[in-house]
Amino acid sequence: MSELTYLEAGRLALAEEMRRDPLVWVVGEDLGRGGVFGQYRGLAAEFGPDRISDAPISEAAILGAAVGAAMMGTRPVVEMRFSDFALCAMDELVNQAAKARFMFGGQTRVPLVVREPIGMWRSSAAQHSQSLEAWYAHVPGLVVACPATPACNKGLLKAAIRCDDPVVYMEHKGLWPMEGEVPDDPDFTVPFGEARLVAEGGEATIVAWSAAVHVAADAAQTLAADGIWVDLIDLRTLWPWDESTVRRSVRKTGRLLVAHEAVTVAGFGAEIVATIAEAEAASLRAPPRRLGSPRAPVAYAPTAEAALHVTAEMIAGAVREMVQGAPR
Amino acid sequence: MSELTYLEAGRLALAEEMRRDPLVWVVGEDLGRGGVFGQYRGLAAEFGPDRISDAPISEAAILGAAVGAAMMGTRPVVEMRFSDFALCAMDELVNQAAKARFMFGGQTRVPLVVREPIGMWRSSAAQHSQSLEAWYAHVPGLVVACPATPACNKGLLKAAIRCDDPVVYMEHKGLWPMEGEVPDDPDFTVPFGEARLVAEGGEATIVAWSAAVHVAADAAQTLAADGIWVDLIDLRTLWPWDESTVRRSVRKTGRLLVAHEAVTVAGFGAEIVATIAEAEAASLRAPPRRLGSPRAPVAYAPTAEAALHVTAEMIAGAVREMVQGAPR
Amino acid sequence: MNAMLPVNLDRDRLRAHHRLMWRIRALEEVALRGLDEKLVLGAIHPSIGQEAVAVGVVAHLAREDLLLSTHRGHGHTLAKGASSGAMLRELLGRDGGTCGGKGGSMHIADFGVGMLGANGVVAANIVIAAGAAHAVKLRGENRVVACFFGDGAINRGPFLEGLNWAAVFGLPVLFVCEDNRYAATTRTDTMTAGPGASARARSLGVPAEEVDGNDVLAVDEVAARLVGEIRAGGGPRLLHAHTWRVTGHTGADPGAYRSEDETRRGAALCPIRRARETLAIAGLILAELDGDEAEARREMEAAYAEAQAAPFPPFAAAFSDVQDIGAPQHAAAA
Amino acid sequence: MNAMLPVNLDRDRLRAHHRLMWRIRALEEVALRGLDEKLVLGAIHPSIGQEAVAVGVVAHLAREDLLLSTHRGHGHTLAKGASSGAMLRELLGRDGGTCGGKGGSMHIADFGVGMLGANGVVAANIVIAAGAAHAVKLRGENRVVACFFGDGAINRGPFLEGLNWAAVFGLPVLFVCEDNRYAATTRTDTMTAGPGASARARSLGVPAEEVDGNDVLAVDEVAARLVGEIRAGGGPRLLHAHTWRVTGHTGADPGAYRSEDETRRGAALCPIRRARETLAIAGLILAELDGDEAEARREMEAAYAEAQAAPFPPFAAAFSDVQDIGAPQHAAAA
Numbered sequence A, B: 001m002s003e004l005t006y007l008e009a010g011r012l013a014l015a016e017e018m019r020r021d022p023l024v025w026v027v028g029e030d031l032g033r034g035g036v037f038g039q040y041r042g043l044a045a046e047f048g049p050d051r052i053s054d055a056p057i058s059e060a061a062i063l064g065a066a067v068g069a070a071m072m073g074t075r076p077v078v079e080m081r082f083s084d085f086a087l088c089a090m091d092e093l094v095n096q097a098a099k100a101r102f103m104f105g106g107q108t109r110v111p112l113v114v115r116e117p118i119g120m121w122r123s124s125a126a127q128h129s130q131s132l133e134a135w136y137a138h139v140p141g142l143v144v145a146c147p148a149t150p151a152c153n154k155g156l157l158k159a160a161i162r163c164d165d166p167v168v169y170m171e172h173k174g175l176w177p178m179e180g181e182v183p184d185d186p187d188f189t190v191p192f193g194e195a196r197l198v199a200e201g202g203e204a205t206i207v208a209w210s211a212a213v214h215v216a217a218d219a220a221q222t223l224a225a226d227g228i229w230v231d232l233i234d235l236r237t238l239w240p241w242d243e244s245t246v247r248r249s250v251r252k253t254g255r256l257l258v259a260h261e262a263v264t265v266a267g268f269g270a271e272i273v274a275t276i277a278e279a280e281a282a283s284l285r286a287p288p289r290r291l292g293s294p295r296a297p298v299a300y301a302p303t304a305e306a307a308l309h310v311t312a313e314m315i316a317g318a319v320r321e322m323v324q325g326a327p328r
Numbered sequence C, D: 001m002n003a004m005l006p007v008n009l010d011r012d013r014l015r016a017h018h019r020l021m022w023r024i025r026a027l028e029e030v031a032l033r034g035l036d037e038k039l040v041l042g043a044i045h046p047s048i049g050q051e052a053v054a055v056g057v058v059a060h061l062a063r064e065d066l067l068l069s070t071h072r073g074h075g076h077t078l079a080k081g082a083s084s085g086a087m088l089r090e091l092l093g094r095d096g097g098t099c100g101g102k103g104g105s106m107h108i109a110d111f112g113v114g115m116l117g118a119n120g121v122v123a124a125n126i127v128i129a130a131g132a133a134h135a136v137k138l139r140g141e142n143r144v145v146a147c148f149f150g151d152g153a154i155n156r157g158p159f160l161e162g163l164n165w166a167a168v169f170g171l172p173v174l175f176v177c178e179d180n181r182y183a184a185t186t187r188t189d190t191m192t193a194g195p196g197a198s199a200r201a202r203s204l205g206v207p208a209e210e211v212d213g214n215d216v217l218a219v220d221e222v223a224a225r226l227v228g229e230i231r232a233g234g235g236p237r238l239l240h241a242h243t244w245r246v247t248g249h250t251g252a253d254p255g256a257y258r259s260e261d262e263t264r265r266g267a268a269l270c271p272i273r274r275a276r277e278t279l280a281i282a283g284l285i286l287a288e289l290d291g292d293e294a295e296a297r298r299e300m301e302a303a304y305a306e307a308q309a310a311p312f313p314p315f316a317a318a319f320s321d322v323q324d325i326g327a328p329q330h331a332a333a334a
């Protein structure tokens, strides 16, 4: 185990996979100087400019070229800088990368990883703050990962690079400096579709991913101080998502709250709540709930940005209401 | 009232709005010759090539130019041909059109309509068959309409053109030839967020939109023959969606089934089921259910394409199970 | 028709082109009949009249070279070596089609012969081709990637991004713009500013040449030079081939937006007829040349009949080849 | 420095440019201090060193003309007539900012003076500018649209699509490529193939000119000609202005990826210093020119102080201006 930041864990994962497999290469803007957040610092020195490749400001070509290069047996990792810019490459990701294997009848694979940093972060405003993970979960052919901790960022990124299908890999910009213990084993990977139990308790189930996991963990602590113990589940990957762990927990607790940073309406929380409502209706002792962003773009002003945040107080309050059967 | 096809109703709506407001104009590929489905036939002759404008194959410019033109006070209607191609203009639609009003602090409006024909249709395969309405419902700033009948296609398109915010307008390719009574009143519009009750009954609520409404109507007929009467709600617009009508119905029936053509996972059905599970848990007499496409791209071969269809039998079967309390 | 023979005419080579052009045309004529007979299911975009571009260019590609195409991809695919049987099964949506019936005409592909796919999104193949060539370079292989697209495609962003990419990274791609003067029902000169594909390519650092795309020998010759330059490590090239599609945009399109005059002049350019006339002047007997046509038609009729006999893919095909982890779960076949 | 005076020097005009360039620089220097003082909140992208392009071009725009900008948009915005007070309030995220504090530096806009917005997505403004000009044409108005972007932006698809669009429809747009040789930390010549912005523009049917973008009189002169041609109905033009950003890419970027030599040579190009030297040779006394600087600094200090006194927008601002129908519902303020 080593103490690493979320950012360093991602960088280490990439370096290890590049050492392990010469077909792994990375492409994106400014990578030669370390990338916009420093996630690639030092890698060009070790791997050279062909494998840590700069790119023109050509998101469609970055992703489209990665599709072609992946079909030809290399394993590109693509950096989109802010997930918002991936919208400049949506045809390449959704119509091409996600569908090539299927529409060509299994003749090819597209083993690419698209890193798309998400989330609200320091007054970044409407075009640099989005969390559109629900979109990708809706698209057949894609795997979707949203790591919340340094260890997960190492293990999931490695799993993503080893995956033979396209993976949308969403790091949260607010988590870059977060520190944590990270396994040293170069074969440590986090399997897709296996959630992580962050806290355990019998009175409610909180499901979260990405930065919201930490907000929920704060809430869980507050609740514990009040004697309310909850299961806190970090989903880690949204597709596939660990339905059986969530169902098992809900069968135990009878209460489900999903918290995420993305817009609530048609967010992935809807999928989880709908699935549980369909499949675990008999287990539910209170109506399930979602907490997410109101359906508004993200503002620059901190007061207005903050108005969209799901807070630990909101989560704790919602759980308390559910447990105490308070009216909503 | 006149008997018109869904296609003709849309064309009439557009012509009427263009006569009413000289600032309305239309732009897209091949419009001068009537558009890919003939939705624009004859309009260039009446309104001239500036107002029924051809475009280069430049989806990003089509939508981006419409954003600029809308900000400058015109009311562009944009034709994307197949909703799949709108993925080539996702930055323009989601980062620009949807956010301009907000991020510029209300200094401007973007009154544009993006027509994006959706749905599976005659072996069109993976890149010409998608239904991504859930994506747009997730994006603050957008209005989302999915007309199911000729009358709605007239009234909703007119409402969309009169709307001061960007509207994603999703006609279903399979509905073009559908005939129906359409009001002649040039001021007939369908308000956003008001559902249409297609059938009435007390035992279950079926919610659908677009082509799935007709599949569900078939199912409702079968069920009625068996003495099972249902409320069938055509949502007509997904954002805003008519939550109160759905809730009122579920309070009456205690059972909810949402049927749509789009992929089930993270589809808009999840939003509806989640909302009802949260807000109407006490009314539910059976677990709510969703029927949609498996999470797979659409194949060319009819056997494999059909494997993704939600059929009237599936809907009727699901309702029967819900009513009879059959185990799933 | 000029009765002069090209200097250094390679009769055998032209004869082979003649045969291959006939195979393409016969395949597409059968496919059009299949459309009428409601056996070909989705839209098809015939390349009738444009065969010389596919044939002249692909003549310079080895089996290990790669090719990417558009919605109008039958000719490229057949020229690259795909089997007509598998292609027609694909067009009929059958088991044993090149894509197992899952892709159809617009996504026809045969990776076994280096044909990396037609594409339903105009210009999308341009950036993918650049990426395939990027992999070729990274792996130190010696392969050329040919990427075909239409004159309408040069108005989409990926044209700029893909050509710039290929030039910046010095990649082995031959971009081929098949300029048939129309994009669906739209005359491309009405929606395209500036001097066109070659000028755009040059401004992006990609040397370009223009050619009469209905003259298979001319295409053959310039493609030889360009592919040679690419193989020598010269980076990408663009070939702007002027041609004409004889049919409508799709099999269902009568093409009525084109003037009679234009249609008549376009049809007169037929590349197969021109090859035939040259061969006749060079001494081949017409009966032999007719044999090329007959043989091609026999092949395609047989393939068509055989395709009709093939079963549709099973229900489960709808759920395979999606993804390894998180693949769709479905109830047993209905 | 060449001691010769430009023929026909309009001293008053150059003096006005000098003043405006100082206002831009003073505003950005205050903004950079605001960043240090954690009062400016998000990233800012200063245009220090590039002021001459904004000033020389916008000098030819009337109030009813329009302008679209990029992430690096303070200079354009101020030049177009926005108030420094409202701009600094916006950078501090306050009520009374040009966008009510909702946009910040990257989305600064003042529709009242025809400034239709900075943009956080590189090249996205190009197609929007084409559309604004499309509306101008449809409405039969007599307005010019200026669209600024960087040398990195010419590698994105919307550059091609937007220029082609403007040329096809004959729209009144002046595209201005501010070429500062870098895109963030990347030398653009390493990622841009071909001869550059002007050649690309010409290949898209848009006549183009190059200019020393650090010579405000040169910019002024060529912009005069191009805007004149556009106003005369000549369709779009592109101005490729060579310049240098003195600061890093963002306020937080030391710019260490540039060589010392490059940095030194770049700084020596300072357009304000050049204007000052020309004015001095033309007989203006330095104290007066120093007064321009001092006055600009006073203005911006006052604006900065005033912005700090302004309140943040209320909680409810998060939910207004989203959309009329289907607007977000939210619980009462927390």
Ligand SMILES: Cc1ncc(C[n+]2csc(CCOP(=O)(O)OP(=O)(O)O)c2C)c(N)n1
Pocket: B029, B057, B059, B081, B085, B088, C045, C071, C072, C120, C121, C122, C149, C150, C151, C152, C153, C154, C180, C182, C183, C184, C188, C249
């Ligand atoms: C991005 C995109 N926009 C529009 C279409 C619809 N479309 C299919 S083919 C075509 C015309 C293409 O013209 P061109 O590139 O000249 O090729 P051609 O059909 O002439 O071979 C159009 C507009 C599409 N498939 N993809």
Ligand SMILES: Cc1ncc(C[n+]2csc(CCOP(=O)(O)OP(=O)(O)O)c2C)c(N)n1
Pocket: A029, A057, A059, A081, A085, A088, D071, D072, D120, D121, D122, D149, D150, D151, D152, D153, D154, D180, D182, D183, D184, D188, D249
């Ligand atoms: C589509 C997109 N890709 C990447 C970025 C990140 N980014 C912001 S500014 C910038 C550099 C732009 O360079 P250039 O166009 O030369 O303008 P300059 O910053 O030099 O003024 C980049 C890459 C972005 N904002 N949008």
Ligand SMILES: [Mg+2]
Pocket: C150, C151, C152, C178, C179, C180, C181, C182, C183, C184, C188
């Ligand atoms: Mg064409």
Ligand SMILES: [Mg+2]
Pocket: D150, D151, D152, D178, D179, D180, D181, D182, D183, D184
């Ligand atoms: Mg630059």
